[in-house]
Amino acid sequence: MKYKALYGTHDILPDDSFRWQHLEDQVRKVFSLYNYREIRVPIFEETELFARGIGQDTDIVQKEMYTFVDQGKRSITLRPEGTAGVVRAYLEHSLGEKSPLVKLFYLGSMFRQERPQKGRLREFHQFGIEAIGSADPSLDAEVIELAVRICDELKVDDFKLHLNSIGCPKCRSMHRDEFLNFMKNKLSSLCDDCKTRYLRNPLRMFDCKNEECIEQLKQAPVMVDFLCQNCQMHYAQVKKYLKELNIEYLEDKRLVRGLDYYTKTAFEIKSDILGGQNTLLGGGRYDLLVEELGGKNTPAIGFAAGMERFMLVLKMQKSLKCDEKKLNLFVATLGEEAKSFALKLIRDLRRKNVTCETDYLQRSLKAQMREANRQKAEKVLIIGEEEMKKGKAILRDMRSGEQTAIRLTEVGRVWA
Ligand SMILES: [Zn+2]
Ligand SMILES: [Zn+2]
Incomplete structure (x- = not known):
């Protein structure tokens, strides 16, 4: 790569x-x-x-x-x-x-x-x-x-x-003096970062992840007691x-x-x-x-x-409960006429908020069905060359496997 x-x-x-x-x-x-x-x-x-x-x-x-x-x-x-x-x-x-x-x-x-x-x-x-x-x-x-x-x-x-x-700032300055005093003879055992913090920003020493520093700070005066x-x-x-x-x-x-x-x-x-x-x-x-x-x-x-x-x-x-938006319909087509019809059909369905997909790779019907399955489409509309001539198609429910003949003019009503 x-x-x-x-x-x-x-x-x-x-x-x-x-x-x-x-x-x-x-x-x-x-x-x-x-x-x-x-x-x-x-x-x-x-x-x-x-x-x-x-x-x-x-x-x-x-x-x-x-x-x-x-x-x-x-x-x-x-x-x-x-x-x-x-x-x-x-x-x-x-x-x-x-x-x-x-x-x-x-x-x-x-x-x-x-x-x-x-x-x-x-x-x-x-x-x-x-x-x-x-x-x-x-x-x-x-x-x-x-x-x-x-x-x-x-x-x-x-x-x-x-x-x-x-x-x-008022109470912090009171804490600062006591804190610096307390830490003064512990300085040699602190990490380099804390040595710098001691001079510039002592409170931040409490943020240190170094174990020795944490140990040294255990008894140190804390801010909340000086409010x-x-x-x-x-x-x-x-x-x-x-x-x-x-x-x-x-x-x-x-x-x-x-x-x-x-x-x-x-x-x-x-x-x-x-x-x-x-x-x-x-x-x-x-x-x-x-x-x-x-x-x-x-x-x-x-x-x-x-x-x-x-x-x-x-x-x-494992508590993130959300699903990806479902693909409502995959339109599988065979032949130029069906393909051209499918383009218009999915445009119209998308305007009705139906999520649609079709084939753009000139795959066989069988390969298109596999693709619909892989994409977990809820339904597949199969428009073959013969059906197209009769103004019909087959609508397959991918969960139940049930197939019904449907008039192409009525496909939109399925999601009405
Ligand atoms: Zn204050
Ligand atoms: Zn440190």
Whole structure:
């Protein structure tokens, strides 16, 4: 084979794409019930937007972005996540002036140059939401409830909701001092990444997958114990609403978000079936991002979910219940006259929403019947040369095997 899809990318073939469509349909349906409206933003943006929006010190910006210089010498980056572009669009089109709370959803490809592993690719697909304009904890509860609802709707078994608060810059600075102090004499046993994080972004050390780092962090002071009064109250309200909604959650003091602009509520939905890479969906508040990108101080919250991971879980659980659209009719013909008639017939039937196919390979009737069978056609209309002259055909029900003679003028009524 001369050409292959690039490492970390994949083709979604027709035998699989209908499952993706099903997943997307379900997700869109739920988003719309919660009054989120779709936004489609470009796949590439100025590199600066992501550097600012995601954070210069993050792994994404440092190591994982697909960045290139275009013919006009501009630095361009393929979007590694959805939020920065959506907030850029929100600001560019002054959406906040048209409506104080803007609820948006998106679906699409994202790009990160990571080491490919199960359910993690270099071009991957996400769906997500952003609710921009409210600091009210009831919105946090709605967003979390929506995330849970999607898992329910898609029939994900045994997923767990992890919840934490990562505070605001005010309480974070109090935590930071204690944390740095605690970790100071453990530095030598940490991985190189964590040594850098120690200097630049200590909270992110909790994200480290290195076992020695995890061990060293076990007793480390956690953010949630340092929340200022405002953040504490917010967190308590979110938990209260979740209880009222009967949503089970696990308080996970080590849960941090990988991106700089997150504040207060952070949450993830995990599924054990995935093993190590077990996060299906993650999100939280990002009250600082809109301002960071040049807007007014505007609170916001959202989440993003990996579609490859959802597909993986649903396939492993065998709980993806959807069928490909059926082929209603295959028209098998013999002779030029019948063929010409079939072309008109299937055009008319398709206008009545009957899914039709015929033969374009000049196959024998027997081979056409085999093809109809292979394509799981519900019915086959057989128009032979003799029948054509009499204005008749044979209609075969492929399930029962029953065959009936039918007038060509009456074929349309079968699906009336
Ligand atoms: Zn705070
Ligand atoms: Zn580490």
